[in-house]
Amino acid sequence: xxxxxxxxxxxxxxxxxxxxxxxxxxxxxxxxxxxxxxxxxxxxxxxxxxxxxxxxxxxxxxxxxxxxxxxxxxxxxxxxxxxxxxxxxxxxxxxxxxxxxxxxxxxxxxxxxxxxxxxxxxxxxxxxxxxxxxxxxxxxxxxxxxxxxxxxxxxxxxxxxxxxxxxxxxxxxxxxxxxxxxxxxxxxxxxxxxxxxxxxxxxxxxxxxxxxxxxxxxxxxxxxxxxxxxxxxxxxxxxxxxxxxxxxxxxxxxxxxxxxxxxxxxxxxxxxxxxxxxxxxxxxxxxxxxxxxxxxxxxxxxxxxxxxxxxxxxxxxxxxxxxxxxxxxxxxxxxxxxxxxxxxxxxxxxx
Amino acid sequence: xxxxxxxxxxxxxxxxxxxxxxxxxxxxxxxxxxxxxxxxxxxxxxxxxxxxxxxxxxxxxxxxxxxxxxxxxxxxxxxxxxxxxxxxxxxxxxxxxxxxxxxxxxxxxxxxxxxxxxxxxxxxxxxxxxxxxxxxxxxxxxxxxxxxxxxxxxxxxxxxxxxxxxxxxxxxxxxxxxxxxxxxxxxxxxxxxxxxxxxxxxxxxxxxxxxxxxxxxxxxxxxxxxxxxxxxxxxxxxx
Numbered sequence: 001x002x003x004x005x006x007x008x009x010x011x012x013x014x015x016x017x018x019x020x021x022x023x024x025x026x027x028x029x030x031x032x033x034x035x036x037x038x039x040x041x042x043x044x045x046x047x048x049x050x051x052x053x054x055x056x057x058x059x060x061x062x063x064x065x066x067x068x069x070x071x072x073x074x075x076x077x078x079x080x081x082x083x084x085x086x087x088x089x090x091x092x093x094x095x096x097x098x099x100x101x102x103x104x105x106x107x108x109x110x111x112x113x114x115x116x117x118x119x120x121x122x123x124x125x126x127x128x129x130x131x132x133x134x135x136x137x138x139x140x141x142x143x144x145x146x147x148x149x150x151x152x153x154x155x156x157x158x159x160x161x162x163x164x165x166x167x168x169x170x171x172x173x174x175x176x177x178x179x180x181x182x183x184x185x186x187x188x189x190x191x192x193x194x195x196x197x198x199x200x201x202x203x204x205x206x207x208x209x210x211x212x213x214x215x216x217x218x219x220x221x222x223x224x225x226x227x228x229x230x231x232x233x234x235x236x237x238x239x240x241x242x243x244x245x246x247x248x249x250x251x252x253x254x255x256x257x258x259x260x261x262x263x264x265x266x267x268x269x270x271x272x273x274x275x276x277x278x279x280x281x282x283x284x285x286x287x288x289x290x291x292x293x294x295x296x297x298x299x300x301x302x303x304x305x306x307x308x309x310x311x312x313x314x315x316x317x318x319x320x321x322x323x324x325x326x327x328x329x330x331x332x333x334x335x336x337x338x339x340x341x342x343x344x345x346x347x348x349x350x351x
Numbered sequence: 352x353x354x355x356x357x358x359x360x361x362x363x364x365x366x367x368x369x370x371x372x373x374x375x376x377x378x379x380x381x382x383x384x385x386x387x388x389x390x391x392x393x394x395x396x397x398x399x400x401x402x403x404x405x406x407x408x409x410x411x412x413x414x415x416x417x418x419x420x421x422x423x424x425x426x427x428x429x430x431x432x433x434x435x436x437x438x439x440x441x442x443x444x445x446x447x448x449x450x451x452x453x454x455x456x457x458x459x460x461x462x463x464x465x466x467x468x469x470x471x472x473x474x475x476x477x478x479x480x481x482x483x484x485x486x487x488x489x490x491x492x493x494x495x496x497x498x499x500x501x502x503x504x505x506x507x508x509x510x511x512x513x514x515x516x517x518x519x520x521x522x523x524x525x526x527x528x529x530x531x532x533x534x535x536x537x538x539x540x541x542x543x544x545x546x547x548x549x550x551x552x553x554x555x556x557x558x559x560x561x562x563x564x565x566x567x568x569x570x571x572x573x574x575x576x577x578x579x580x581x582x583x584x585x586x587x588x589x590x
Contacts, residue, residue, distance in 0.1 A: 196457055196462070199446075199450065199453075199454055199457075200454065202443075202445075202446070203443050203446065203450075203454050206443040206444060206445050206446060207441060207442065207443050207444070209405075209425075209437075209441060210441045210442065210443060210501075211426075211454075212425040212426045212429070213403060213425070213426075213428075213429055213434075213435055213437075213441070214429050214454060214455050214458060214501070214505060215426055215427075215428075215429025215430040215458050215505065216426060216429075216454075216458060217424070217426040218426065
């Protein structure tokens with residue numbers, strides 16, 4: 001990572017761009033596009049959740065969709081029962097976080113290897129898929145909320161102003177809420193990464209044995225990281241349920257989990273902006289490819305992934321960062337040469 | 352005599368058919384400096400792994416300040432005040448030299464104090480000018496010093512150094528010896544080493560391990576003159 005990428009200036013720049021988009025986009029685009037942009041923002045939160053635990057905690061979770069789906073279902077069931085969306089919104093974050101904590105406890109305290117991490121998270125996702133999928137009958141309900149099995153839960157009430165169930169958010173407000181959530185998640189994680197907790201999480205990814213020898217219980221730090229990832233994915237799931245007023249078991253599916261991993265790989269592992277960029281680019285491409293019939297869209301997306309893994313293995317954001325940094329140095333080099341006597345110039349520009 | 356800082360009683364480890372540590376009774380006083388020598392496979396690294404909770408003893412006890420620590424989790428020795436520099440430098444390669452040391456200092460100290468300790472420690476080992484370099488890109492000798500800095504930044508009561516002078520030039524070896532003697536003013540140390548000239552520079556008392564057991568414990572000169580030690584360690588026949 002370049003010094004700029006980890007500096008507060010890059011965080012401020014990213015947030016500034018985010019705020020400009022947040023304020024300008026609703027006035028610039030039509031309603032249909034705004035709905036599209038809302039889902040980009042929601043999925044970007046999901047992408048960041050995996051980008052954080054994988055890129056910074058070294059935890060490759062094949063089942064990030066499990067927490068996403070759990071967030072969506074928790075919100076749907078709670079809001080149908082409660083009416084006011086305030087508590088359901090919070091539950092949609094807390095329940096997936098607790099589920100991640102439980103799963104993480106088994107994995108990290110059982111000292112299971114990375115391979116088992118992948119197998120377990122993937123299996124849990126598929127179990128949830130099958131479980132929810134088989135709840136179609138009218139006898140499957142929690143309170144007054146029918147689970148709906150493979151039909152999913154339709155007509156999920158949209159978020160309202162906290163404490164006022166009648167003040168339901170408009171489509172435009174939902175975009176604002178989603179963008180604000182994305183920006184808050186980004187800012188919060190940037191702050192966390194710079195803190196002691198974040199430094200230890202990164203250190204445990206780098207060299208777990210050294211972390212232990214320093215006296216840090218690596219399991220605790222991994223567990224916190226994994227649970228946070230679950231909480232953030234749950235938040236995305238809640239917003240997803242709001243976006244379409246609908247949730248179904250397909251969000252627990254294999255395709256969903258694989259997609260999140262692809263966003264992170266394409267956007268750039270080890271950054272927080274990368275998963276956002278990867279998510280938006282891939283989703284936009286999926287939509288564009290979907291409008292034509294010549295090529296199968298999955299085939300095209302698969303080809304794109306292969307190209308990235310082979311030619312841009314670090315992803316869009318880190319590679320672009322390198323190009324910009326190199327151009328920046330080139331621009332400054334001639335200036336330095338003019339200012340300094342020729343023999344000294346090379347050492348000056350090297351630093 | 353007061354309670355030793357570290358004591359092992361009839362410590363044994365077996366890995367399947369291999370008896371890696373045999374009936375080891377080892378004792379170290381506060382602020383003592385002890386060198387442990389022995390040929391490859393004598394059980395030196397296993398002994399360090401036992402002291403840091405990375406390997407569990409088959410039988411016997413490890414006491415740290417009188418407290419039984421035989422069945423610790425790997426993160427607990429660090430919390431008790433045992434620091435180790437492993438044989439192969441084990442650093443956070445993707446983090447800067449500063450961050451490596453800072454993480455060690457920060458565990459028990461507030462941020463401002465951790466910053467101060469990090470600066471002092473890096474100055475002490477002569478690595479302050481490298482503070483922004485990535486640990487993974489340093490030359491071998493410099494990595495050894497960074498790892499020593501990482502260990503002392505946590506201010507442990509006992510420091511275990513596994514081959515601190517391995518792969519160093521003569522000048523670096525001499526500097527490392529100086530550094531160890533300087534560290535010994537505040538900390539007890541156990542140093543595992545192969546290099547006899549290095550041991551002569553630092554040791555007052557040497558423990559000789561052979562096939563997992565302690566066979567001699569004496570001053571460096573007497574240990575090296577010992578026919579048994581010469582036979583097992585230097586591969587010479589005793590006459």
